[in-house]
Amino acid sequence: MTDIAAAIIATTVTIPPLVLIIIFMVFKKSGKSSSKAVRMAADLTMPVFMISVYFIVNEVWGINTGWYMILGFIITAAVITTLHWKIRGDTAITIILKQSWRFHFLVYFILYFIVTITGLIYI
Numbered sequence: 001m002t003d004i005a006a007a008i009i010a011t012t013v014t015i016p017p018l019v020l021i022i023i024f025m026v027f028k029k030s031g032k033s034s035s036k037a038v039r040m041a042a043d044l045t046m047p048v049f050m051i052s053v054y055f056i057v058n059e060v061w062g063i064n065t066g067w068y069m070i071l072g073f074i075i076t077a078a079v080i081t082t083l084h085w086k087i088r089g090d091t092a093i094t095i096i097l098k099q100s101w102r103f104h105f106l107v108y109f110i111l112y113f114i115v116t117i118t119g120l121i122y123i
Helices: 002-014 016-029 034-061 066-090 093-122
Strands: none
Touching: 002 016, 002 034, 016 034, 034 066, 034 093, 066 093
């Protein structure tokens, strides 16, 4: 049983685009609209992409990027909060966290492919 769980976790961290596609298909089959299914899949797989980028960078270059990732999330949230406050005059924490979360999905989605290709060339 633990071997199956370990295999699922290893596959999830190793191939996050596959997890993204599976989650999208599950939400799409459950009757959600395509745009809602994409948003839900992106929201749920952001931590998977983040962990994957962390482990790839750690394994290939030996750099511990955990604190940089946390600091990047805090700085991004601060910038989005400031922009949101300047534009709308009020700050809704749920909107700011959602925007920051989705921005980081895009960042880690792109970083995953860059780091994977660079790691394959580097090794």
